[in-house]
Amino acid sequence: MSKIKLGKNTSKKDVIIKKSSALFKTKGFNAASMRELADAVGVEAPSLYNHIGSKSELLQTICFKVANEFTTQLTETENKKCSITDKIELIIRFHITMMLDKFDEVFVANHEWKHLQEPFLSNFLNQRRNYEKRLVAIIEEGIAKKELKNINPYVAVLTLLSAVRGLEFWQRHKKNISIKVLEDDMVTHLLKGITML
Amino acid sequence: MSKIKLGKNTSKKDVIIKKSSALFKTKGFNAASMRELADAVGVEAPSLYNHIGSKSELLQTICFKVANEFTTQLTETENKKCSITDKIELIIRFHITMMLDKFDEVFVANHEWKHLQEPFLSNFLNQRRNYEKRLVAIIEEGIAKKELKNINPYVAVLTLLSAVRGLEFWQRHKKNISIKVLEDDMVTHLLKGITML
DNA sequence: TACAAAAACTAATATGCGTTAGTTTTGTTA
């Protein structure tokens, strides 16, 4: 068998990861069984192990793929020559895009990371803590430059991250509101508030 | 044995519910075992069943207790004679208080509700949907009265709810920031934004 | 002290889980 996959450009392993993302999101990591996953893939459960090492490994793959995407994008934004306000807007918009484009994976990374085994659990948490610290630094710079109000930067980061994360509840209203309105209104809300003055 | 509990005013059932809240929060509903819960209570697993009906029942109790508290408070706020902005501030502050005072229970209601069995699952989701609709109505009234910017009310509710919910990540910075600063800065952020102008 | 209810215990059951072992089928290349 050739080492280079022909035909469709996705390996069976990719299919398994994709299906497991959806399953872990819907039922939670522990409640999702390998037999269910096998059903979704269209195979018997033991056959999965021809492609993956373990159930845990699936979770690791999903969580770190997401974490790395966020980290990479943050580095790019940090290096941009623009105002702090613009940087924050870029970050908000990237989070929204990720939530909408890779919903299952981001959801799993947000909710099921606690079922990672060591040392992956510690790695993941460190990576997330680091991400937050870099966001705090950006907010602090904005305050120092008088671009932003003198609020606590940790509170601001918490509020920003939590708000965009809440997009996981979005699907319900999908039909009524365009993604553009969603993004624009959320950016406005988080930067300028909702009150008139 | 008397029917009225003497001494401490909490029954063993209350202890079990409290301990299960903490356990479900830490490990998740499925990963938390009745043996662990029994350990935490200081008893063998089967003894729990002298006080409770089932593991599922524990989750139901936790979720609906929280849901009812939020619903009750919202009704009170709706009936208040004050500006829309003040109502929103009241709601934000109540959510923050709940997150800080009943962290375990609120966390479980937010994260583990999906493991509720029918018909409790549907009931819970209906109750939550109804809560959101009432919040949207408040925002809409604020927009109509020109108190609030003309943003999409669903997006605003999503942003507000998600932001306060994010307080579940709070414990990390607890030492550095007082609850007052936290509340005030978050209210400012969500009402007036973070940019200077 | 004797009774009765509450609540603890031990033992066991049925079920579902992730995973392994061993075998057969499938598909590609020589």
Added chain:
DNA sequence: TAACAAAACTAACGCATATTAGTTTTTGTA
């Protein structure tokens, strides 16, 4: 077509789970 590897299959193992049954201990009251 023969050979070989990839990937499917069936069967089964060992373990952990929630829960039940049956019994004993504890506890409060008459």
